[in-house]
Amino acid sequence: MNETTITAQPNTPFIDVVREFDATPAQVYRAWTDPDLIPQWLGPHGGTMELIEYDVTPGGRYRYIHRDTDGEHGFRGVFHTVETNKQIVQTFQYDGWPNDVSLETLTFEDLGGRTRVHTHAVYPSVESRDGMIASGMETGVRDSMARLDEVLAR
Amino acid sequence: MNETTITAQPNTPFIDVVREFDATPAQVYRAWTDPDLIPQWLGPHGGTMELIEYDVTPGGRYRYIHRDTDGEHGFRGVFHTVETNKQIVQTFQYDGWPNDVSLETLTFEDLGGRTRVHTHAVYPSVESRDGMIASGMETGVRDSMARLDEVLAR
Numbered sequence: 319m320n321e322t323t324i325t326a327q328p329n330t331p332f333i334d335v336v337r338e339f340d341a342t343p344a345q346v347y348r349a350w351t352d353p354d355l356i357p358q359w360l361g362p363h364g365g366t367m368e369l370i371e372y373d374v375t376p377g378g379r380y381r382y383i384h385r386d387t388d389g390e391h392g393f394r395g396v397f398h399t400v401e402t403n404k405q406i407v408q409t410f411q412y413d414g415w416p417n418d419v420s421l422e423t424l425t426f427e428d429l430g431g432r433t434r435v436h437t438h439a440v441y442p443s444v445e446s447r448d449g450m451i452a453s454g455m456e457t458g459v460r461d462s463m464a465r466l467d468e469v470l471a472r
Numbered sequence: 473m474n475e476t477t478i479t480a481q482p483n484t485p486f487i488d489v490v491r492e493f494d495a496t497p498a499q500v501y502r503a504w505t506d507p508d509l510i511p512q513w514l515g516p517h518g519g520t521m522e523l524i525e526y527d528v529t530p531g532g533r534y535r536y537i538h539r540d541t542d543g544e545h546g547f548r549g550v551f552h553t554v555e556t557n558k559q560i561v562q563t564f565q566y567d568g569w570p571n572d573v574s575l576e577t578l579t580f581e582d583l584g585g586r587t588r589v590h591t592h593a594v595y596p597s598v599e600s601r602d603g604m605i606a607s608g609m610e611t612g613v614r615d616s617m618a619r620l621d622e623v624l625a626r
Binding site for chain 2: 395409
């Protein structure tokens with residue numbers, strides 16, 4: 319069982335998510351960035367995800383909407399750095415909080431057949447970061463990682 | 473005389489730059505984002521600036537090179553939010569430090585004929601922010617703001 323570690327030290331604007339997968343960096347990176355596969359794992363259990371735009375190149379944009387019985391939530395961002403199978407630097411914004419844009423650095427580390435994905439996110443303020451944690455994002459992250467395991471196992 | 477205030481609180485990854493200009497938000501925003509005007513003010517005294525790419529739309533990219541007697545320094549980023557005369561959210565990277573991408577929020581505040589520009593930058597770590605401060609960026613920022621005064625006075 320692979321565990322998802324979410325770290326948010328008090329009085330910092332950072333959130334770190336670390337997760338290992340039983341697959342190579344190329345396999346994990348593909349599942350992470352293939353527009354056909356992303357809707358199969360990104361988001362919490364029990365909802366659906368519509369990927370409206372996803373152009374994983376420097377300057378490319380992404381946009382998606384999660385829908386569940388409570389309603390819908392839109393997210394968007396742009397890609398700054400794209401190094402295939404290695405690293406992505408991207409912005410992230412929830413439509414409901416347009417003033418809290420964060421910057422995420424995703425690193426795909428080769429553990430020899432296994433892969434460690436480290437997401438380091440930085441928010442424009444500690445309050446903004448705390449708001450994201452309070453929103454319950456942890457459930458969405460843990461669910462997504464478990465669903466990604468299933469996609470990789472196919 | 474308009475003063476440039478640069479704030480970098482210890483143990484945070486933030487840099488805040490606040491500067492007022494004797495011009496309207498529309499005038500300041502135009503000088504800030506017009507590819508013909510940017511090379512006339514962005515950068516320290518005594519160098520030249522080549523604007524290679526500048527597409528101020530969400531997902532657009534920018535890239536420029538500063539040259540002086542010490543050599544040349546390249547910078548690049550992508551735009552996340554563009555609200556004309558009001559706000560820009562963009563990434564920022566110095567070629568020499570590819571792992572220290574920062575996110576900048578620029579706000580153009582109308583003071584009634586005058587304008588306050590607030591740049592809030594957040595770095596991926598406190599160490600990364602400290603490195604930017606130690607690089608002498610303050611001189612470049614103060615010089616740029618003084619040169620922008622001259623562009624606006626024309």
